[in-house]
Amino acid sequence: MESIGHKKEKELLGRLIKSDRIPHAILFSGPQKIGKKKVAIEFVKSIFCNNREKGWGFCSECYSCRNIDSNSIPDFNLITTEEDSKEIKIEQIKNLQDKFSLTSFSGGYKAGIIDNAHLMNIHAQNSFLKTLEEPKGKTIIILVTDRPDSLLPTIFSRVQNIKFSILPKDEIEKHLKVLGASEKESKEISAISSGQIGKAIDYYAxxxxxxxxxxxxxxxxxxxxxxxxxxxxxxxxxxxxxxxxxxxxxxxxxxxxxxxxxxxxxxxxxxxxxxxxxxxxxxxxxxxxxxxxxxxxxxxxxxxxxxxx
Ligand SMILES: [Zn+2]
CATH class of the missing domain: 1.20.272 (Zinc Finger, Delta Prime; domain 3)
Structure with a gap:
């Protein structure tokens, strides 16, 4: 299922793809559980998908679309904390840098998403800073976080920040109904979800x-x-x-x-x-x-x- 809301942000991202002005590093910031990571993945799909015109949009069927979700194509890497750890380590960032220095498998972009980027420890952040200072070819990194103030100011100043907001209640209500919730249930849940679609889906499911x-x-x-x-x-x-x-x-x-x-x-x-x-x-x-x-x-x-x- 596609992400809900964030229409303006998607339009902006679509324009960046269409005009070939995709920045080397983008920050998706905003409250937790509102779908930032989902939009980041869809952004990568929109860049990689060959079945759609340049801009926002993806087919969900081609090799790239199907395998980006499972983080299993060579030109894309989704980084987050490893199972036994509470932080993102320098080795994970170095690994991404190694992959970025290889030629693209598909001949196009190479992309990485760092989810919960504020969990990069100080060594990881310093190493990441090098990636920002010496960008390599057609690469794009998306940092996703609800705590942008935990990033080094030197990182923050080098990324394009796109701010995401909570979703309106009626949008959440509508989506819960699509998932099968009753009128009463969707009203009740959207009222306690503070505009966080992820939370609403959790409460429902x-x-x-x-x-x-x-x-x-x-x-x-x-x-x-x-x-x-x-x-x-x-x-x-x-x-x-x-x-x-x-x-x-x-x-x-x-x-x-x-x-x-x-x-x-x-x-x-x-x-x-x-x-x-x-x-x-x-x-x-x-x-x-x-x-x-x-x-x-x-x-x-x-x-x-x-x-x-
Ligand atoms: Zn596709």
Whole structure:
């Protein structure tokens, strides 16, 4: 299935292909789970596919189209963390550079996608910088990341940044219906997916994910009136798993933003004042920033947030 939305970005990429002005390195930045990697793969297909006119578009049937998805054509490389690692290593970047120095198998472009590019460790980033400084022939590299500020400024300044945004609710709703969701289900899921199509598909396709989300919402309501002991117990349990913790903070932020809107519409509801809600939202944003970008103890960051609820 083709990617959803991002029409403007695709038009721009199509124009670059059509006019033979494909930059040597492009950065796809924007929130998680909105389809950046999928669009990057489709961009590569649009470049490689021989069955379509130059521009955005691919046939999904030719040798290139079929094998780009499985990362199994010699002129294309999809790089991401190896199974046992949390970072992208210098060997992986060197490997890409080696492949770029060979003649193209198809006589055209050679392409690489570095998914979650912010996970390149410092050695990998420095090595990557060399690729940018000495571009080789018809090569294109696409960096995909939701954290562009974790890239070296020297990398950032040498790539063309294309910013991707979250998708409108109705677009997500429409897609969920295509997948078979009922009217009610697609409305409910799109409302809690914050414009992240990947998240919406997860909630639809993996019932445990949706149950997890419902549980997180129940937890917030319990925590709001729980004593500090119980709250700290919760932060101890939830500070172990990084991915889950980030998802929890995102869900909380959404929850309190919704509360804030309700408070503005119905100011008589006094559970939290608008002022207080704003300060909680700020605190959640700050906690998320600290956890994603610093070595602060996740437990301590979460404890501090717990005291604000
Ligand atoms: Zn094709």
């Amino acid at each position: 993996i019932p445990e994910k949706k149950e997890w989300f419902d549980q997180i919402m129940l937890d917030i309501n319990i925590l709001k009136t729980a004593n500090l002991g119980k709250r700290f117990q919760y932060s101890k349990e939830k500070s172990e798993n990084y991915e889950e913790l980030i998802e929890i903070l995102e869900a909380w932020e959404r929850y309190f933003r919704k509360e804030l809107i309700l408070r503005i519409i119905k100011p008589d509801n006094k559970e939290y004042s608008a002022q207080r809600l704003k300060s909680i939202i700020k605190k959640i944003e700050k906690s998320k920033y600290l956890i994603e970008n610093t070595n602060s103890s996740k437990k301590l960051v979460l404890d501090e947030l717990m005291m604000e609820l």
